[in-house]
Amino acid sequence: MKALVLAGGRGTRLRPLTHTSAKQLVPVANKPVLHYGLEAIRDAGITVVGIVVGETGAEVRAAVGDGSAFGLEVTYIQQEAPLGLAHCVLIARDFLGDEPFVMYLGDNFLLDGIAGLVDAFRASDHDAQILLTKVTEPQFYGVAELGPDGEIVALQEKPENPRSDLAIVGVYTFSPAIHEAVRAIVPSARDELEITDAITWLIDNGRRVHSHFVTGYWRDTGRLQDMLECNRMVLEAIETTVRGTVDAASEITGRVDIGPGATVRGSVIRGPAVIGANARIDGSYVGPYTSIGEGCVLEEAGVEYSIILADSVVRGVSPLTRSLIGRNVEVTRAVGLPDTHQLMVGDHSRVQLRA
Template sequence: MKALVLTGGKGTRLRPLTHTSAKQLVPVANKPVLFYGLEAIRDAGITSVGMVVGDTADEVRAAVGDGSRFGLDVTYIRQQAPLGLAHCVLIARDFLADEPFVMYLGDNFLVGGITDLVEAFERADYDAQILLTRVAEPQFYGVAELGPGGEIVGLQEKPEHPRSDLAIVGVYIFSPAVHEAVRAVTPSARGELEITDAIAWLIGNGSRVHSHLVSGYWKDTGRLQDMLECNRIVLERVEPDIRGTVDGLSEISGRVVVEPGAVVENSVLRGPIVIGANTKILSSYVGPFTSIGSGCLIENAEIEYSIVLDGSSVQGVSRVAHSLIGRNVEVSRANGVANTHQLMVGDHSRIQVRA
């Protein structure tokens, strides 16, 4: 079995961050979302991976390389424009050959991996296996409608009026039968070749399409609140690990990771949190569910339930929460009344906030 990992798309819901960075490489607990998916593929025993790339191809290549760091052999497949998930299968035909494959959306986060799903597919005689989960806002996803026996009776792609709350998780498993399906479908009203249309074609032509309801945690990390929630889920599982320098005036409680080269002075760290390598935390409070990247500076500041990317600084700010701060950003004190700041900041930015 092979894997097809999709890393195209513009990440419009995470702008301005994704103007300068691939959405799949935004970190959760200081590790890019994409890496969790690659590790899940490897753990399922799959080693041959086709990586569909778009405008951020150079950045993805630089991060993933040839895949050897993950125990994978990666082949890059360029998609000239975001023309849909079925189009990704279409252009990957030569790589996929006549083998079954997992299609994994690189910005999806699935706790528990895919090993059991791959094994179930290999034991059965399915042409497609799709994962479903109940969501509060199905209009943002592909949606499946099930019959009384649990069979799939309809599929919708980001419908204005969803007929169910069962979202299609961004992990699929297909037999080679899908190649005929993606050739048969036509562009949707969005101008894309939809994978939901290809799956509907399979169902309409008598193929066996199996659905599986995900009981564990899944998120499409396309929005700020989803990134922060994924960060929380991962941080809840970290083990305390202090490898940096913490002075005697600092207080540490809970699950706290301080990576090598980091310095913590006269500060309070309340886990679960991760402090990246060579970061300085000076006279500050870092609260639960926060990940601070490498080479950052947090000084005379308070921050919690946030993600701060590499090379950024937060100085003299009384409270930052529910925020995603890009790379090489400076957040500093401005005159005014103290309050809570909510930020979503792109790379190489400079901000002044009321402190």
């Protein structure tokens, strides 16, 4: 069995970060979301992986390499434009051959992995098995309707009036029958080959399409709140590890992972929190559920329930909360301008300031 990982797409909901970075590489607890997916695939017993990449392909290749660091053998498949999930299957035909495979959307986060889904598919005679979960707002997802034995009888794509509360999670298993389906469908109104249309084709042509339910925690990490919640869930499980240096004037409470070369001076860190390698925390407060990337600097600052990416500086600003700060960003206190805010903000950004 092989795996097809989708790591293209533009990530519009996480702009401006995704103007310059692949959405699948935004870190959770200082590890890219994509890496969690690759580890889940490996832990399910699959070692041959094709990664579909788009305009951020160079960055994805740099972050994953040949896959050997994950115990995988990785092949890259270039998608010239984001033409739909089914189009990814279409262009991966030569790589996939006639083997069954799992298709994994690289921005999905499943804390308990996919071994249960893969094992169930291997033990079945299904042509497709779709991972589902109950949601409170099904109108924002692809939605599945089930028959009495758990078979999928119909799909709706972001319906105004959902006929169920079962959302399609971004992980699927397929037999080679899917190749006929993706060749048979036509582009949708948004000019994409939709995987839901291909699955519907399987159903309409008498193929066996079954459901499998998520066990544990799942998030599509396409929005800020989802990223922060995934970060919180991962940090709940960390253990205290101090590989950097912490001076006697600092206070460390709770579970805190401090990376090699990091220094903490005159600061308070309340876990769970992760401080990346070579970061410097000076006279600052780091609160629970915070990930500080490698090479970051916090001086006379305060931050909690946030993610700060590598090589950024926060100086003289407190408190920051529920924030996602990109790489090489500088956040500082305005000087000489009392009672004002001084901003330089790029396109598609969002800033919330207390009046």
